[in-house]
Amino acid sequence: MLMGKWYGYYRPDGQVGSRNYLLVLSATIYANSVVERVANTIEGAVPITHHLGRCQTMSDLKMTFKTLCNLAKNPNVGAVLIVDHFKEAYCNIDEMTEEIAKSGKPVESVNIREVGGAIEATAVATRKAMNLRRMLSTMKREEADVSQFLFGLNCGTSDTTSGISSNQALGFCSDRFIREGGRSILAEFPELMGAEEWLTAKAKNSEVAKKIMDEIGAFEARIFATGEDIRGSQPTGDNIAGGISTIEEKSLGGAKKSGSAPIIDVVKHADIITNKEPGVYLMATPGHGAESITGIAASGAQVLVFSTGGGHTISNPLMPTIKITGNFNSWRQMNDTVDLDVSGILAGEISLEEAGDMIYNEVVETLSGKLTKCEILKETTGFAIHRVGLSI
Amino acid sequence: MATKISWVVDEVKDNVATILSNDVKKGMTIPVTVLGEDLQIEVSSDIPYGHKVAIKPIKVGDIVYKYGLSIGRATADIAVGEHTHIQNIEPLRGRGDLAAKEKGCAC
Secondary structure, three states, rough: OOOOOOEEEEOOOOEOOOOOOEEEOOOOOHHHHHHHHHHOOOOOOEEEOOOOOOOEEEHHHHHHHHHEEEEEEEEEEEEEEEEEOOOOOOHHHHHHHHHHHHHOEEEEEEHHHHHHHHHHHHHHHHHHHHHHHHOOOOOOOOOEEEHOEEEEEEOOOHHHHHHHHHHEEEEEHHHHHHHHEEEEEEOOHHHOOOOOOHHOEEEHHHHHHHHHHHHHHHHHHHHHOOOEEOOOOOOHHHHHHHHOOHHHHHHHHHHHOOOOEEEEEEOOOOOOOOOOOEEEEEEEEOOOOHHHHHHHHHHHOEEEEEEEOOOOOOOOOOOOOEEEEOOOHHHHHHOOOOEEEEOOOOOOOHHHHHHHHHHHHOOOOOOHHOOHHHHHHOOOOOOOOOOOOOOO | OOOOEOHHHHHHOEEEEEEEOOOOOOOOEEEEEOOEEEEEEOOOOOOOOOOOOEEEOOOOOOOOEEEEEEEEEEEEOOOOOEEEEOOOOOOOOOOOHHHHHOOOOOO
């Protein structure tokens, strides 16, 4: 493996994917069963189903639309088949097709009512999916550069080993990708409360520092508005069992994933990151792991490393999710779904830099096609759409 | 490097250390390295892997430091060797309950 080189699938918009998926996408909840039937039939198809797309406040409906369309634009997706059941605002085949097709990738659609119901829709959609899948199968991986890589950073089921070992090693890994021309995304904004001093010191300029403060403050204001004590939700029960006592302790440990590279900008949840300047980008996602990594996948990230002191099963269906742990107990207990052991850091066997290089190598191999354990097990627990309001 | 039983992140400022052993039990004396010096700290209860122990006396209302920064406030006096966790530290951020109290809201 050449240092700084990887092999991926080139898309019409110039992005490069680490996978070549056919995405079968529900526009709304009532297309879910057709989508599942089609994806079960077609080799290499990935279904995305959800319970949203209608009866949402407009801000939420737009969030659902943006999240689904930007996921479909992720370069790991080669082609898209959208299914809807009748006609909604935004989350319908016409508007979603128009938006996703801006990426230049093939997009097909089926409306259940138009083609005569669920059985007909399954047949029509399956045939379309087969043809798209066959076309995708002719594509080959080609050499790509680290500058074409957008690296997702996340953590979950954190314990106190996360902040002092695996997250810091991930920071070294992120720094190395950025030195070679790449970009990283740090998210989970409520889990940055208390780490502002550490983060703003790395901001590219005072405008970016202000954005960091404003976006973290916006999440805290939403928590204040509930009138509720954050304890028990943040840190979570598993964090507390793992020794993390307060949100500030969790935040200071979590922020370490972003290493020492400069923070270039702050973006909204599920926005595509179009700026190519190497460095760290912050995305204002919630701390909820599945929502957070879905927002990161929507940004265009091709691989994510998920640092987990306690061990985890999370894996985004469209963005390979490598899990690492710095806790030797968790490596033993959660070995089925954790890919890389960096517990040697706290055992005094390896340095943080060496662990960072181990993660780097795993990421480059995964970018080029190595499967994560969760991909092989078809674990797809890492998908959820962030909500800002109520159902109406 | 040998396996450490405890880990202090910011050796100048921190008043807690993280336990890195499954076997730290009440009454044991454990070594904690701070600025090249090995402190011998007697722990006053069993402390699970990954949990924190106070390495300096902490008074009620004092800030608890880890990573050299605040991780919250002590809700009781904490003696050296005491398990330092949710029973004696509280967060100061994201406290909707405190915000509601300040507003005098009845929720």
